[in-house]
Amino acid sequence: MSDKRRILLQLDTDTQPSAFDSVVALDAGAEVLLRYGGVRPETVTPLVHGAIFTRGPKDLHRTAIFIGGSDVALAERVRDAVRKALLPQWGLSVSVMLDPNGSNTTAAAAVRTVLQRQSLNNATVLVLGGTGPVGQRVAYLAAQLGAEVRIASRQLLRAQETVEQLLACLPSARIMAGETASEDGLRQAVQGCQVVFGSGAAGVRILPRTVWLGQPQLRILVDLNAVPPSGIEGVEPTDDGVEREGVLCFGALTVGNLKMKIHKAAIAKLFERNDLLLDLEELFALSATM
Amino acid sequence: MSDKRRILLQLDTDTQPSAFDSVVALDAGAEVLLRYGGVRPETVTPLVHGAIFTRGPKDLHRTAIFIGGSDVALAERVRDAVRKALLPQWGLSVSVMLDPNGSNTTAAAAVRTVLQRQSLNNATVLVLGGTGPVGQRVAYLAAQLGAEVRIASRQLLRAQETVEQLLACLPSARIMAGETASEDGLRQAVQGCQVVFGSGAAGVRILPRTVWLGQPQLRILVDLNAVPPSGIEGVEPTDDGVEREGVLCFGALTVGNLKMKIHKAAIAKLFERNDLLLDLEELFALSATM
Amino acid sequence: MSDKRRILLQLDTDTQPSAFDSVVALDAGAEVLLRYGGVRPETVTPLVHGAIFTRGPKDLHRTAIFIGGSDVALAERVRDAVRKALLPQWGLSVSVMLDPNGSNTTAAAAVRTVLQRQSLNNATVLVLGGTGPVGQRVAYLAAQLGAEVRIASRQLLRAQETVEQLLACLPSARIMAGETASEDGLRQAVQGCQVVFGSGAAGVRILPRTVWLGQPQLRILVDLNAVPPSGIEGVEPTDDGVEREGVLCFGALTVGNLKMKIHKAAIAKLFERNDLLLDLEELFALSATM
Numbered sequence: 075m076s077d078k079r080r081i082l083l084q085l086d087t088d089t090q091p092s093a094f095d096s097v098v099a100l101d102a103g104a105e106v107l108l109r110y111g112g113v114r115p116e117t118v119t120p121l122v123h124g125a126i127f128t129r130g131p132k133d134l135h136r137t138a139i140f141i142g143g144s145d146v147a148l149a150e151r152v153r154d155a156v157r158k159a160l161l162p163q164w165g166l167s168v169s170v171m172l173d174p175n176g177s178n179t180t181a182a183a184a185v186r187t188v189l190q191r192q193s194l195n196n197a198t199v200l201v202l203g204g205t206g207p208v209g210q211r212v213a214y215l216a217a218q219l220g221a222e223v224r225i226a227s228r229q230l231l232r233a234q235e236t237v238e239q240l241l242a243c244l245p246s247a248r249i250m251a252g253e254t255a256s257e258d259g260l261r262q263a264v265q266g267c268q269v270v271f272g273s274g275a276a277g278v279r280i281l282p283r284t285v286w287l288g289q290p291q292l293r294i295l296v297d298l299n300a301v302p303p304s305g306i307e308g309v310e311p312t313d314d315g316v317e318r319e320g321v322l323c324f325g326a327l328t329v330g331n332l333k334m335k336i337h338k339a340a341i342a343k344l345f346e347r348n349d350l351l352l353d354l355e356e357l358f359a360l361s362a363t364m
Numbered sequence: 365m366s367d368k369r370r371i372l373l374q375l376d377t378d379t380q381p382s383a384f385d386s387v388v389a390l391d392a393g394a395e396v397l398l399r400y401g402g403v404r405p406e407t408v409t410p411l412v413h414g415a416i417f418t419r420g421p422k423d424l425h426r427t428a429i430f431i432g433g434s435d436v437a438l439a440e441r442v443r444d445a446v447r448k449a450l451l452p453q454w455g456l457s458v459s460v461m462l463d464p465n466g467s468n469t470t471a472a473a474a475v476r477t478v479l480q481r482q483s484l485n486n487a488t489v490l491v492l493g494g495t496g497p498v499g500q501r502v503a504y505l506a507a508q509l510g511a512e513v514r515i516a517s518r519q520l521l522r523a524q525e526t527v528e529q530l531l532a533c534l535p536s537a538r539i540m541a542g543e544t545a546s547e548d549g550l551r552q553a554v555q556g557c558q559v560v561f562g563s564g565a566a567g568v569r570i571l572p573r574t575v576w577l578g579q580p581q582l583r584i585l586v587d588l589n590a591v592p593p594s595g596i597e598g599v600e601p602t603d604d605g606v607e608r609e610g611v612l613c614f615g616a617l618t619v620g621n622l623k624m625k626i627h628k629a630a631i632a633k634l635f636e637r638n639d640l641l642l643d644l645e646e647l648f649a650l651s652a653t654m
Numbered sequence: 655m656s657d658k659r660r661i662l663l664q665l666d667t668d669t670q671p672s673a674f675d676s677v678v679a680l681d682a683g684a685e686v687l688l689r690y691g692g693v694r695p696e697t698v699t700p701l702v703h704g705a706i707f708t709r710g711p712k713d714l715h716r717t718a719i720f721i722g723g724s725d726v727a728l729a730e731r732v733r734d735a736v737r738k739a740l741l742p743q744w745g746l747s748v749s750v751m752l753d754p755n756g757s758n759t760t761a762a763a764a765v766r767t768v769l770q771r772q773s774l775n776n777a778t779v780l781v782l783g784g785t786g787p788v789g790q791r792v793a794y795l796a797a798q799l800g801a802e803v804r805i806a807s808r809q810l811l812r813a814q815e816t817v818e819q820l821l822a823c824l825p826s827a828r829i830m831a832g833e834t835a836s837e838d839g840l841r842q843a844v845q846g847c848q849v850v851f852g853s854g855a856a857g858v859r860i861l862p863r864t865v866w867l868g869q870p871q872l873r874i875l876v877d878l879n880a881v882p883p884s885g886i887e888g889v890e891p892t893d894d895g896v897e898r899e900g901v902l903c904f905g906a907l908t909v910g911n912l913k914m915k916i917h918k919a920a921i922a923k924l925f926e927r928n929d930l931l932l933d934l935e936e937l938f939a940l941s942a943t944m
Contacts, residue, residue: 079680083673090407093373093414096398097427100369101419108676108689109398117670124673128914129681137677334418380697383663383704386688387717390659391709399688624708 078136079105080345083125085113085152087143087174095142095173098334102341104138113143115155122159126166131348138344139170146207149174153353162349169350171340173357174207176333179340181211182358183333184296185219187324188269191315192294195220200267202226202254202281202305203274205236208298211354212271214240217247218355226263228255260285264292272297272305283307292321300326336361368426369395370635373415375403375442377433377464385432385463388624392631394428403433405445412449416456421638428634429460436497439464443643452639459640461630463647464497466623469630471501472648473623474586475509477614478559481605482584485510490557492516492544492571492595493564495526498588501644502561504530507537508645516553518545550575554582562587562595573597582611590616626651658716659685660925663705665693665732667723667754675722675753678914682921684718693723695735702739706746711928718924719750726787729754733933742929749930751920753937754787756913759920761791762938763913764876765799767904768849771895772874775800780847782806782834782861782885783854785816788878791934792851794820797827798935806843808835840865844872852877852885863887872901880906916941 082104084091091109099107110121125137139156143149153172160167173179188194199216203209204225217223217240225240227233233251240249252263260281264270268291274280276299286292286306297313299305304325308318313325339360340352350356372394374381381399389397400411415427429446433439443462450457463469478484489506493499494515507513507530515530517523523541530539542553550571554560558581564570566589576582576596587603589595594615598608603615629650630642640646662684664671671689679687690701705717719736723729733752740747753759768774779796783789784805797803797820805820807813813831820829832843840861844850848871854860856879866872866886877893879885884905888898893905919940920932930936 081677081680090400090403090411093398093411094418095414097371097414097418100371100396106680106687107396107398108673108687110670113670121670121673124675124677128674128677380690380693380701383688383701384708385704387661387704387708390661390686397686397688 078129078133081106081108081137082341082344083121083137083139084109085118085121085139085141085156086111087113087145087148087152092142094176095140098337099140099341102338103345104341113152114148115151118152118155119159122156125168126161131165134166134168134348135345137168137348139168140341140344141170141172141174143174146174146177157351167349169344169348169352171344171352173337173340176337177207177211178354178357179333179337180208180298180329181215181354182336182361183329184208184212184271184273184298185215185358186361186364187296187329187332188294189219191322192268193219194269197221197268198224198266198291200224200226200252200263200270202263202270202272205232206273206275209271209273210236210240212273213249214244214354215358216269217244217249221269222248224250224252224263224267226252226254226260228253254280257282257285264289266291268292269294270296270306272299272309274299274305277301277303279303279305279307281306286321287319294322294324296324296329298326298329300330332361332364335364339364368419368423371396371398371427372631372634373411373427373429374399375408375411375429375431375446376401377403377435377438377442382432384466385430388627389430389631392628393635394631403442404438405441408442408445409449412446415458416451421455424456424458424638425635427458427638429458430631430634431460431462431464433464436464436467447641457639459634459638459642461634461642463627463630466627467497467501468644468647469623469627470498470588470619471505471644472626472651473619474498474502474561474563474588475505475648476651476654477586477619477622478584479509481612482558483509484559487511487558488514488556488581490514490516490542490553490560492553492560492562495522496563496565499561499563500526500530502563503539504534504644505648506559507534507539511559512538514540514542514553514557516542516544516550518543544570547572547575554579556581558582559584560586560596562589562599564589564595567591567593569593569595569597571596576611577609584612584614586614586619588616588619590620622651622654625654629654658709658713661686661688661717662921662924663701663717663719664689665698665701665719665721665736666691667693667725667728667732672722674756675720678917679720679921682918683925684921693732694728695731698732698735699739702736705748706741711745714746714748714928715925717748717928719748720921720924721750721752721754723754726754726757737931747929749924749928749932751924751932753917753920756917757787757791758934758937759913759917760788760878760909761795761934762916762941763909764788764792764851764853764878765795765938766941766944767876767909767912768874769799771902772848773799774849777801777848778804778846778871780804780806780832780843780850782843782850782852785812786853786855789851789853790816790820792853793829794824794934795938796849797824797829801849802828804830804832804843804847806832806834806840809833834860837862837865844869846871848872849874850876850886852879852889854879854885857881857883859883859885859887861886866901867899874902874904876904876909878906878909880910912941912944915944919944
């Protein structure tokens, strides 16, 4: 067995590399971090080459790359540049994980939380704040699992754009847009849903209790906002499947705990092989083992 | 007992995080450093949140924050921003140490050095270069210990400003300003003092031998300038209480050794609990145990 | 024996400190890296002081400095500034290694590879791409070993400048310039040489097979270009002394393996004493022990 230290290159699009991602990586088994801030697609090639040209193929699973940052779209372009710089055809590769702003692990945790209670196949699912990084990913996973998904936003146009992007990836999925600027729009969006995810901005209430109360089909509420007040009124951050008014409630801290487990398991997994890409779908699959 | 590694976030206001602070932290028990340069009050919140949201309350004493940098006033504003971002009411806190440019540990060491020989209560104390970061802190500690303190500067106005700032913190203290641009002013400032601290700029002589020689009350000279020539003529960097012309002399290396011990003890202490603030007074109190 | 961790200050002139240099340093025995990007001669003094003022003389061999970066000339100015900030007269020094862009270790490996088969004393040696960082260093070492050296460049003027610089360091050496923009010039440059080094730009063919084929004196070809196509046509990256058309061929990966061994041995050596400078000549001397 190799005794080389497990080195994680933390590539962050923000000027200051995330301290959150650093601490989690260290606690999950990375022994040394090589942290880079302000990373751009056009600057990653020498970093990737430094990762793959320094150790022999049998030791390359002890080096890995984590891509983060608060600009999710930019981080995805960094991911593409990283993959392009790898040379898997010669065995010169390292495993890569993408989790900008925690969006992948959070979405995986949110959807997995629901799946532990209810199948999403043919369920009707509403994603409030569905145009943000986490909301989009929740919608993607739910649609892939066979749900009919409603993307809600205060601006219909943005919701429609997100729907188009998702359909480009999942052409046979059932995804539609909804506008929730008014309480009427909101009520219409909730009507007929079995599951509602709240993934709006931190500290913003996006669903009043009066709107979800008494909806006959509604079975599960998942709130992803940890900063008071909760995004979905009536759901507490620590709720872990408690039944309120006949609806199972899951709060942000409960989902956050699972998110942390997925994040740590993923970091550990990076060091098992040198050819993994742990992006949204792989992280969601990984969450099934928890 | 937790086996999580001891992680220190080193927040430095300078572009390049201090190598000095890094090496000392590593030698004092920090296992991993997360180093940040160019830190500003408005950029610390995500860093603090990364520190407090990643480990459970029982492990949070294994994460800590050190604030440094050559701009002492800016570092103090960073300290305020860090404390504001902590959430001690929920147990989500980490211990914090402030030592920009070594000013706190140096001042603590300088005053402690004197205290090992002589009480400062009712002593008359002169602080040459008293408007600089170290000088101000020496004056603060001496005044708090009951000394009558003279803040000396080549510019009287700056000395008066410093006196006002100190009196705002210590309203009942006895602190006054003195101008030392001329040898006459200098001689007047030294007259009647039992203790003189030299904390001027590196490599600048601020007190000629002829001025302090033969002052009947003078008992102790402490020079804090390690770069030749010594700030107080006649005091050698390695002087450790040697008597010269009837005066006990302490040089910069002697004070520096104690400063290093305080610095290391403080870093070690950061990892004992998760709710400490180690600022000037706490560091001075800590120095009593050495 | 000291149990202080081996700390390497990695000073890099590039904005992003080299990941390559970091991984190699960690694998070669550095326990903690303090990495700095964008280092300039005028910013190194506090970093060097942080290295030498934090540990006692008996522990200073556990701290060292590595200088790298893609701008070789700038890195050399950083080296000069680092040496100026050390205080060896007081025992306050740490060992320093210079290897910007791998130029020193690569040149040392290339010349050592040849020496294992053939003396360079009085040999005639051609350095294609001889004006680049690696080429210049290969030429320097070969000239010092008594070879007659031809510096080849597509621009005669640049070759002449390099010759002048080398002669300023090695006044009694035999070094001359050659222009190789045309195949005629190239053929003339190769004529009469026993050894040809190819150190041109990555991925650029600088010597066609037809030019070197059938040269009666030619004994050894060394190609330093790892990116296809090889710089010297007919030499494969993995060639390790294989005879082709009567000429011993050495490829970029073979030289690269020796380069890596020199690099790692040098890092390890940094931590044996606190007064070494490992620059081109010292690294070349070190390569003799492999």
